[in-house]
Amino acid sequence: MPQQFTKSTYNGICDKLSQMDADFAKVIQLYGYPSMWTRPNTxxxxxxxxxxxxxxxxxxxxxxxxxxxxxxxxxxxxxxxxxxxxxxxxxxxxxxxxxxxxxxxxxxxxxxxxxxxxxxxxxxxxxxxxxxxxxxxxxxxxxxxxxLQHTDVLPIGDLAIVNAIKRLKSLPKETLKEDLVILAEQWKPYRTVASMLLWHYYLSDRKPKM
Missing domain, CATH: 1.10.340.30 (Hypothetical protein; domain 2)
Known part of the structure; x- marks a missing residue:
């Protein structure tokens, strides 16, 4: 069975990712923890x-x-x-x-x-x-x-994820997806939760500053 995350382990995994990658620590510091989005299996x-x-x-x-x-x-x-x-x-x-x-x-x-x-x-x-x-x-x-809340999925076909990685890591726009997949290896075995942090950053960073 693949590893799963739950409401009780979710923020702890976010904390582990922030220790693995200082950019995630900044995201949590600036915008808090991402919501844990779930949907029923229907x-x-x-x-x-x-x-x-x-x-x-x-x-x-x-x-x-x-x-x-x-x-x-x-x-x-x-x-x-x-x-x-x-x-x-x-x-x-x-x-x-x-x-x-x-x-x-x-x-x-x-x-x-x-x-x-x-x-x-x-x-x-x-x-x-x-x-x-x-x-x-x-x-x-x-x-x-x-x-299914599997912990290690990277949706590299998602444009917001691709753009969030480039923005968070200050990478050139022309950076290839293959290079982003290699970069994301450092987030294993928590690439799903890393993706939640990336979406959270992408959406929060686009909000108009008050």
Whole structure:
């Protein structure tokens, strides 16, 4: 079983990271501890993550809320009853509608088992989820981090993470992702919590100064 973090261990891991990397100590000193974002292990959560692909968090949430209004409870069976037109009315693009349906069918057929993922290694979960059309590494990273709370995931496909590392470390804009992955090796085995600190820094550093 991969190592997990909990509410009781989260701030302690942040403290360990601040001892491993002085820049994280500065982030905590300036902005406090990051929130521990979590999501339930449900079909709805994975639908939400698919909706978040390459759009703002606000527009993804608005599509999710529209789906909730339409079906009350977002389950695979209820989603599969919706027509293309009804999905469009819920702000779901044609592509994302297809991805959500593939996921619903995979759950109904037993091709994937969300509860079973709670006992699996990252690589096996990644292999099963990325076999579904429309689910790539970023979606799996977010699922492993927020849903299963695995401690050592680096979502290098996330633009905010990439920009936060460059800004925090004063790196040139043209620094390659591969170099950032090497730099992040120093945060093992806590790269998920390091990412939470990076998002926290990215969001807090952008707020207008009073």
């Amino acid at each position: 079909f709805e959560t994975l639908v939400h993550i698919i909706l978040e692909q390459q759009v703002s968090l606000a527009s993804a949430l608005s599509a999710l809320n529209k789906l909730r209004e339409r079906v009350q409870e977002i389950t695979p069976a209820r989603i599969l009853l919706l027509t293309d037109a009804e999905m469009r009315e819920c702000y779901c693009s044609r592509q994302k509608t297809a991805y959500i349906r593939y996921l619903a069918e995979a759950l109904i057929s037993g091709q994937i088992d969300l509860e079973g993922f709670e006992q699996m290694e990252d690589a096996e979960i990644r292999a099963q989820l990325t076999a579904l059309k429309g689910i790539g590494n970023w979606t799996v990273d977010v699922y492993l981090m927020f849903v």
